[in-house]
Amino acid sequence: MDFGMCVTTKLTDVDQCTEFENLGLDSIWVPDSQMIWGDCYAYLALAAERTKRIRIGTGVSVAGTRIPPVTAHSIASINTIAPGRTFLGMGAGNSAHRFLDHKPLPIKKYGEELRVIRGLLNGEEVEYTFRGKTAPTRLLMADLGYVNLDDHIPIYVSGFGPKSQALAGQYGDGLVTSLPPQPRAIERALTTVKNGAEAAGRDMPAEFPTVSLTNIVILDKGEEATSDRVIEENGAFVISSLHYLYDKIRQYGGEPPHHLQDIWDEYSALLEQTPEHIRHLRIHDGHCTFLRPDEAKFLTEDLIRTACIVGTAGEVVEKLKDLSDAGLDEIMVLPNPDMQVSWAQRFAKDVLPHVK
Numbered sequence: 001m002d003f004g005m006c007v008t009t010k011l012t013d014v015d016q017c018t019e020f021e022n023l024g025l026d027s028i029w030v031p032d033s034q035m036i037w038g039d040c041y042a043y044l045a046l047a048a049e050r051t052k053r054i055r056i057g058t059g060v061s062v063a064g065t066r067i068p069p070v071t072a073h074s075i076a077s078i079n080t081i082a083p084g085r086t087f088l089g090m091g092a093g094n095s096a097h098r099f100l101d102h103k104p105l106p107i108k109k110y111g112e113e114l115r116v117i118r119g120l121l122n123g124e125e126v127e128y129t130f131r132g133k134t135a136p137t138r139l140l141m142a143d144l145g146y147v148n149l150d151d152h153i154p155i156y157v158s159g160f161g162p163k164s165q166a167l168a169g170q171y172g173d174g175l176v177t178s179l180p181p182q183p184r185a186i187e188r189a190l191t192t193v194k195n196g197a198e199a200a201g202r203d204m205p206a207e208f209p210t211v212s213l214t215n216i217v218i219l220d221k222g223e224e225a226t227s228d229r230v231i232e233e234n235g236a237f238v239i240s241s242l243h244y245l246y247d248k249i250r251q252y253g254g255e256p257p258h259h260l261q262d263i264w265d266e267y268s269a270l271l272e273q274t275p276e277h278i279r280h281l282r283i284h285d286g287h288c289t290f291l292r293p294d295e296a297k298f299l300t301e302d303l304i305r306t307a308c309i310v311g312t313a314g315e316v317v318e319k320l321k322d323l324s325d326a327g328l329d330e331i332m333v334l335p336n337p338d339m340q341v342s343w344a345q346r347f348a349k350d351v352l353p354h355v356k
Helices: 016-020 040-050 068-081 107-121 162-171 183-199 228-252 258-269 276-283 294-300 301-307 313-325 337-350
Strands: 001-008 028-029 054-058 088-092 126-130 133-137 155-159 174-177 211-214 214-220 308-311 330-333
Touching: 001 054, 001 155, 001 337, 016 040, 016 337, 028 040, 028 330, 040 054, 054 068, 068 088, 068 330, 088 107, 107 126, 107 155, 107 162, 133 183, 162 174, 162 183, 162 330, 174 183, 183 211, 183 308, 183 313, 214 313, 214 330, 214 337, 228 258, 228 276, 228 294, 228 301, 228 308, 228 337, 258 276, 258 301, 294 313
Parallel strands: 001 028, 001 330, 028 054, 054 088, 088 155, 155 174, 174 211, 211 330, 214 308
Antiparallel strands: 126 133
């Protein structure tokens, strides 16, 4: 199994990428979360210059906020300075669109963007509709070195539900998701991906990596999953799952999962103190970056264990092996930004030698 770090795109912190590479991590995933963090492609360019081995790419770039030819051109530009180790993660926008009080991109439009990007990165001429006009387009000067299409750029399609996972089977070189860290969740997702490929008449590649955004919490002997250290390291990531679920239910309806029943009414009431027209800004305050004091009470043990792989080093090793056997190829983690290096140091010492 491979392991990657999902960074927050603070350009002045990019030197951390060298440390992640030296500690033996396999990849760096750079989010395209406009409105909260720095630009992902600027970060990738700096990371490419500071690393030699580690794979680097978007984790994930957002369909609908940039037009597909711009996304293809941007990642192909990074591929000129990190040839053969550049990848593109693409998502429908569970954060970036919601920061603007919009739903994620509809599945049909998401699929159309994937089609265009896939074709352009394959060096093809594709039909693309822009401002109501459909015309063929391609990356015109790839042969002059302005972009690199010779070294294949894998596309990891982000899919949390069956329709988007089917698009991974249709257009992707891999699946990136955020699933409960349970083997059966991985197995279900892979079945959906394969069905999507079959429906599109596509043969699945021999290698089709499946990646999940899932924090790994390494407990000290006797330490509780709700200890101050665990919350300091992982609280911002874990509480973001509440942000996501509240927005999903707010926009599409439905009920919270069983493990949230005890806190849901109080959490909803807290958010609903903010007027509706600006509530989308309040919902995501601190998103995967810091934990608001008034949200700390909602970090129950059930929520932490649902969002993360939790255990002592030995227990974590066994859980990772079970997930690998179920078909999970890579995990990317997103600890608190101030603790990413210390997390990587401990992981490299206590876990990585036993799972590689």
